Amino acid sequence: MTGPRLTPLADSLPETVPFVGPETQERALGRPFRARLGANESLFGPSPHAKAAMAAAAAESWMYGDPEMHDLRAAIAAHHGTTPAHVIVGEGIDGLLGTLVRLTAGPGDHVVTSLGAYPTFNFHVAGFGATLHRVPYRDDHEDPQALAAMARQVGAKLVYFANPDNPMGTWHPAATVTALIDALPQGTLLVLDEAYIDLAPPGTAPDIHPDDPRVIRMRTFSKGYGLAGMRLGYALAAPPLIRAFDKVRNHFGVGRVAQAAALAALADQNWLAAVQANVVQARARIAAIGAANGLTALPSATNFVTLDTGRDGDFARALLAECVARGVFIRMPGVAPLDRCLRISAGTDADLDILAEVLPQALAALRR
Amino acid sequence: MTGPRLTPLADSLPETVPFVGPETQERALGRPFRARLGANESLFGPSPHAKAAMAAAAAESWMYGDPEMHDLRAAIAAHHGTTPAHVIVGEGIDGLLGTLVRLTAGPGDHVVTSLGAYPTFNFHVAGFGATLHRVPYRDDHEDPQALAAMARQVGAKLVYFANPDNPMGTWHPAATVTALIDALPQGTLLVLDEAYIDLAPPGTAPDIHPDDPRVIRMRTFSKGYGLAGMRLGYALAAPPLIRAFDKVRNHFGVGRVAQAAALAALADQNWLAAVQANVVQARARIAAIGAANGLTALPSATNFVTLDTGRDGDFARALLAECVARGVFIRMPGVAPLDRCLRISAGTDADLDILAEVLPQALAALRR
Numbered sequence: 001m002t003g004p005r006l007t008p009l010a011d012s013l014p015e016t017v018p019f020v021g022p023e024t025q026e027r028a029l030g031r032p033f034r035a036r037l038g039a040n041e042s043l044f045g046p047s048p049h050a051k052a053a054m055a056a057a058a059a060e061s062w063m064y065g066d067p068e069m070h071d072l073r074a075a076i077a078a079h080h081g082t083t084p085a086h087v088i089v090g091e092g093i094d095g096l097l098g099t100l101v102r103l104t105a106g107p108g109d110h111v112v113t114s115l116g117a118y119p120t121f122n123f124h125v126a127g128f129g130a131t132l133h134r135v136p137y138r139d140d141h142e143d144p145q146a147l148a149a150m151a152r153q154v155g156a157k158l159v160y161f162a163n164p165d166n167p168m169g170t171w172h173p174a175a176t177v178t179a180l181i182d183a184l185p186q187g188t189l190l191v192l193d194e195a196y197i198d199l200a201p202p203g204t205a206p207d208i209h210p211d212d213p214r215v216i217r218m219r220t221f222s223k224g225y226g227l228a229g230m231r232l233g234y235a236l237a238a239p240p241l242i243r244a245f246d247k248v249r250n251h252f253g254v255g256r257v258a259q260a261a262a263l264a265a266l267a268d269q270n271w272l273a274a275v276q277a278n279v280v281q282a283r284a285r286i287a288a289i290g291a292a293n294g295l296t297a298l299p300s301a302t303n304f305v306t307l308d309t310g311r312d313g314d315f316a317r318a319l320l321a322e323c324v325a326r327g328v329f330i331r332m333p334g335v336a337p338l339d340r341c342l343r344i345s346a347g348t349d350a351d352l353d354i355l356a357e358v359l360p361q362a363l364a365a366l367r368r
Numbered sequence: 369m370t371g372p373r374l375t376p377l378a379d380s381l382p383e384t385v386p387f388v389g390p391e392t393q394e395r396a397l398g399r400p401f402r403a404r405l406g407a408n409e410s411l412f413g414p415s416p417h418a419k420a421a422m423a424a425a426a427a428e429s430w431m432y433g434d435p436e437m438h439d440l441r442a443a444i445a446a447h448h449g450t451t452p453a454h455v456i457v458g459e460g461i462d463g464l465l466g467t468l469v470r471l472t473a474g475p476g477d478h479v480v481t482s483l484g485a486y487p488t489f490n491f492h493v494a495g496f497g498a499t500l501h502r503v504p505y506r507d508d509h510e511d512p513q514a515l516a517a518m519a520r521q522v523g524a525k526l527v528y529f530a531n532p533d534n535p536m537g538t539w540h541p542a543a544t545v546t547a548l549i550d551a552l553p554q555g556t557l558l559v560l561d562e563a564y565i566d567l568a569p570p571g572t573a574p575d576i577h578p579d580d581p582r583v584i585r586m587r588t589f590s591k592g593y594g595l596a597g598m599r600l601g602y603a604l605a606a607p608p609l610i611r612a613f614d615k616v617r618n619h620f621g622v623g624r625v626a627q628a629a630a631l632a633a634l635a636d637q638n639w640l641a642a643v644q645a646n647v648v649q650a651r652a653r654i655a656a657i658g659a660a661n662g663l664t665a666l667p668s669a670t671n672f673v674t675l676d677t678g679r680d681g682d683f684a685r686a687l688l689a690e691c692v693a694r695g696v697f698i699r700m701p702g703v704a705p706l707d708r709c710l711r712i713s714a715g716t717d718a719d720l721d722i723l724a725e726v727l728p729q730a731l732a733a734l735r736r
Contacts, residue, residue: 229624251387256597
């Protein structure tokens, strides 16, 4: 024996890593990116109070974080008008999605998502051996009716639905989400990924009774709150499902400094409001830069804008490569027909100046 | 349906949480602990350079951490004279143990550990549905020959062995670890938990060829380096096993600030040396405090001392409760005969002054 003796499931999983970060690309390029607009991070940064809280908590970093995350869960519960028993905090939405899939779906179970939606969810479904079913987007939106129909057809344990959506940036109003919940078959859990909800217009987040067993909502400090580097997500659901996380989660996984950062960030709603205003402005500017270059912005309820090239995936991939080669880190959807688009994060004026400079150069290079 | 539809395995797991933190006890007590000596944290704190690195990285906390952890893995590899392909970093040893068990052991697989050893490992084995076999300690040490014999008997996928040990603080010399590796049956992987190795005497860590497929070693920044609150562990193993982690891990799970902290901590070996000296002093003082109160210190190669009460588990539990009630957070082994002991972390002089004050009071309370 020379290779590791993995489980049959682990053995069957690909070794290829779908998570190539910008740092890997920078190492390949041999220089840092001029503008980092590909990971939908918040280029406006976290609240100064959050930064100060982290610096202060650094002195306490010899202590494990509270595994119950008592104060943070209480603050999140107060923010949402619910109780700490309805809240679990984890290592980003990525971590929470992994734990949720582990708890609910294994070999023989069926899970539904949209074709081209968040790949990390799919990674977890495969990683725990469940069967994934994908329904196409409709007009660049996730298609709630098709998701519900597929859930009924396959008897899904889980349906993943991001609202607003990533990678397209589009969204459905609250009433559509509520209708989706009502349309799901009995026993199907809706995984409502609201990572971008802080950047969405009023009326996007549905009212859901905190004890509704049909839904788990995922939120994050990585987007509007600007703390992607701290790995902080949380889920809101009925207490029996929240309690189930305790059966398997990494109990000390959210550290002391991260908890301090999240508490301070949540308390500074003025900062969030300022970020929201900056994002609205940045979205308009990205759309204008796109228009000036013949690319059409999709309406966005997120901290990024998806630009339709009007061409196909090969064209978009080539254009993206030209942007990256010129020091602008952006991304794009992975599957057709979404892959005719580029996805560009809301940046500061300085970042978008660079985008405005580079995008016409990249297009010109393709015409040559 | 009102309860969540869990997998049969998840449904079978207990809802009780074995991870009661000191903060939970403080909330129950209604006041903070006077001395926090129960979690084997480093009361000497992290390197000032690590604190400065965290404060500086707070400004960059809007960026996800490098999912490849390139710089940190390179630094760890250099520190150990190996290559980054032999290193994986994760959310503490706890997180890495979970991923390792997931990759290697499931229903029908057998895993071996010591009766009374690190409970988080057992939690993961149960959580992935494998069968755990426990062999007794011998003379307050983990028993390598019994572990190997049990591994042969059950055809173990994994054998867990902590050296130095937690909760007893005892250790085996390197040659014994090497002999254990050689005694394991073909195909058994030794999980060598070296969380406390930075506090052990020279000659405790065995030389293991980096490509040896029979062992994975676990290290942490939580003990000697004083960064428990950042959740930073790493594993050293042959590249095929290290690559397998990429199949399922939370790729962005180790954040940007945590990576910066670890890099700075690793670079400050002078700080680690100072902590080591402080720990040696603190161990001697805990032993002296114990002796003055009729408790016998076990020899320790860790940042804690296990004090033998010379009585039984009921006595030790009562004594622990009296200490906790007086504001001194300590812990104790969970199973007989180890549970005749108390486990006390190496603290500063001020912490140990409080221990010296409280321990006789606690004993007196029991005599009344």
